[in-house]
Amino acid sequence: MINRNLKEKGIESLLFFSAVIAVVALFLLCIFLFSDGIILFKHISVTSFITDTKWFPTAEPVHFGLLPLLLGSIIVTTGAVIFSVPLGIAAAIYISELADPKIANIVKPVTEILAGIPSVVYGFFGLVVLVPFLQKSLGLPTGQTALTGSIMLGIMALPTIISISEDAINSVPRSLKEGSLALGSTKWQTIYKVTVPAALSGISAAVMLGIGRAIGETMTVMMVTGNSAVIPGFPSGLFAPVRTMTATIALEMGEVPQGSDHFHALFAIGSVLFITTFIINIIANYIKRRYRFSL
Amino acid sequence: MSSDLGKKTEIQVKDLNLWYGDNHALHDVSINIPKNSVTALIGPSGCGKSTFLRCLNRMNDLIPSCRIEGDVHIDGENIYSKNIDVVDLRKRVGMVFQKPNPFPMSIYDNVSYGPKIHGAKKSDLDGIVEDALKSGALWKEVSDRLQSSALDLSGGQQQRLCIARTLAVKPEVILFDEPCSALDPLSTSKIEDLILELKKDYTIVIVTHNMQQAARVSDHTAFFLVGDMVEFGKTEQIFESPQEKSTEDYITGRFG
Numbered sequence: 001m002i003n004r005n006l007k008e009k010g011i012e013s014l015l016f017f018s019a020v021i022a023v024v025a026l027f028l029l030c031i032f033l034f035s036d037g038i039i040l041f042k043h044i045s046v047t048s049f050i051t052d053t054k055w056f057p058t059a060e061p062v063h064f065g066l067l068p069l070l071l072g073s074i075i076v077t078t079g080a081v082i083f084s085v086p087l088g089i090a091a092a093i094y095i096s097e098l099a100d101p102k103i104a105n106i107v108k109p110v111t112e113i114l115a116g117i118p119s120v121v122y123g124f125f126g127l128v129v130l131v132p133f134l135q136k137s138l139g140l141p142t143g144q145t146a147l148t149g150s151i152m153l154g155i156m157a158l159p160t161i162i163s164i165s166e167d168a169i170n171s172v173p174r175s176l177k178e179g180s181l182a183l184g185s186t187k188w189q190t191i192y193k194v195t196v197p198a199a200l201s202g203i204s205a206a207v208m209l210g211i212g213r214a215i216g217e218t219m220t221v222m223m224v225t226g227n228s229a230v231i232p233g234f235p236s237g238l239f240a241p242v243r244t245m246t247a248t249i250a251l252e253m254g255e256v257p258q259g260s261d262h263f264h265a266l267f268a269i270g271s272v273l274f275i276t277t278f279i280i281n282i283i284a285n286y287i288k289r290r291y292r293f294s295l
Numbered sequence: 296m297s298s299d300l301g302k303k304t305e306i307q308v309k310d311l312n313l314w315y316g317d318n319h320a321l322h323d324v325s326i327n328i329p330k331n332s333v334t335a336l337i338g339p340s341g342c343g344k345s346t347f348l349r350c351l352n353r354m355n356d357l358i359p360s361c362r363i364e365g366d367v368h369i370d371g372e373n374i375y376s377k378n379i380d381v382v383d384l385r386k387r388v389g390m391v392f393q394k395p396n397p398f399p400m401s402i403y404d405n406v407s408y409g410p411k412i413h414g415a416k417k418s419d420l421d422g423i424v425e426d427a428l429k430s431g432a433l434w435k436e437v438s439d440r441l442q443s444s445a446l447d448l449s450g451g452q453q454q455r456l457c458i459a460r461t462l463a464v465k466p467e468v469i470l471f472d473e474p475c476s477a478l479d480p481l482s483t484s485k486i487e488d489l490i491l492e493l494k495k496d497y498t499i500v501i502v503t504h505n506m507q508q509a510a511r512v513s514d515h516t517a518f519f520l521v522g523d524m525v526e527f528g529k530t531e532q533i534f535e536s537p538q539e540k541s542t543e544d545y546i547t548g549r550f551g
Contacts, residue, residue: 173396175392175394175396176396176398176399178354178357178392178396179392179396179397179398179457179460180398180408181354181357181385182352182354182385182389182390182392182461183385183386183389183408183409183412183460183461183464184382184383184384184385184386184387184409184412184413184464185382185408185409185412186382186412189412193408193412194398197399197400198398198399
């Protein structure tokens with residue numbers, strides 16, 4: 001009896017420990033990131049970090065300007081969202097509501113395989129196929145542009161958006177669709193007036209996760225966007241090389257002297273990235289809760 | 296049988312057969328459902344009464360394995376003929392489901408949904424919504440909160456909202472598929488009163504598990520058993536002097 005209780009307790013605490021690991025990891029990551037990042041602001045003011053338009057970490061005089069990198073991330077991610085969100089939601093609607101079950105059973109697993117391909121393979125594909133194609137077809141000096149990154153990231157975000165949106169649309173109760181059809185609405189009216197709105201919280205979660213994936217992606221972007229840290233114009237910046245926050249950290253972290261301002265600046269960028277994704281998650285949750293008619 | 300029904304026939308069903316895959320679920324069902332009256336379909340679970348009901352607005356079209364043979368005429372028109380527009384048919388033949396299924400929208404939007412998709416003018420919507428909610432006996436309870444979520448209503452109110460939503464499309468026939476099975480007795484009696492009120496203007500077909508309910512609300516009753524329509528007649532006659540042994544056994548509670 002005592003022995004059995006002990007065993008139960010043991011298993012319970014083991015499971016508790018496993019659950020707590022994630023929380024502890026997040027907590028430690030925060031401390032590690034912010035504590036090293038904040039040291040930068042002993043030497044450089046926060047305002048200059050945010051408003052300086054140049055990122056010259058090794059030049060003389062040095063400039064640690066976040067702006068070109070932040071805008072680089074934003075332009076690439078925005079492009080990816082514009083490309084992947086409509087496409088992803090449309091595909092999810094097709095798979096869940098319109099496709100013959102036989103076709104849906106092929107399309108869905110295939111899109112999910114897309115999610116399992118390593119990002120370096122996407123980058124390689126982008127570099128070898130998309131970069132020369134865009135350069136030639138748009139007559140650009142280089143094919144390594146923000147647009148190239150957007151397209152690649154869009155493709156990479158698609159499986160997340162499709163898969164989660166499809167689940168959300170699929171879980172709309174049949175009775176709702178029948179109710180709509182019974183009032184004499186067409187299949188399409190039912191989809192866009194009842195089914196999709198009812199699945200909206202799940203769809204927005206899908207979109208947010210897609211954005212999260214795009215903004216945090218490093219390897220692919222680094223391989224196809226040209227990595228030049230200049231403030232991109234709009235919309236001309238789409239067709240020019242940019243450098244994202246993630247690519248900057250990945251490119252420079254290996255070379256940087258430990259403890260230098262440059263080192264801390266990279267941590268500060270990491271913190272900004274962390275805060276950005278954190279905000280995106282909060283927005284996703286907010287949308288979910290605010291959508292008061294959700295099921 | 297139909298000649299003694301006295302009223303004009305609205306729905307005429309002849310030799311209706313239905314299969315789900317290999318399962319022959321309805322056998323040669325023929326029935327004449329009179330206009331402006333309530334017809335109850337009773338029978339044990341799985342007898343085909345709901346399946347039959349869903350033939351009347353072609354809801355069974357949504358089930359890929361379902362195959363239907365026979366004729367269903369509504370107001371003289373064969374609803375299974377090739378040139379019939381199913382969307383138009385469902386506008387004429389409304390349906391209220393077993394479980395209240397309001398859309399996750401406001402009360403107002405639930406009721407205006409049907410008229411809107413059928414092209415009602417925006418300026419007419421307020422009037423249509425008010426009339427429908429009044430006919431659905433819900434107006435008094437919700438008139439001050441039309442913009443709040445339909446999901447905040449009680450189950451009984453939700454079901455009356457679904458009825459109002461159906462009325463807003465101005466159908467000729469309303470099909471009720473066990474509309475009270477998920478409701479408490481008080482809500483049930485409100486819906487029954489409503490059905491009695493509605494039969495003045497609509498032809499009503501109701502599937503019910505509850506024999507007292509059939510006796511209370513219907514003018515005619517059809518008894519179904521394993522895919523056959525066993526008996527059809529005036530409700531008093533079915534309940535007081537059933538012609539078939541199985542009808543009597545079911546009504547007196549010997550099975551079902």
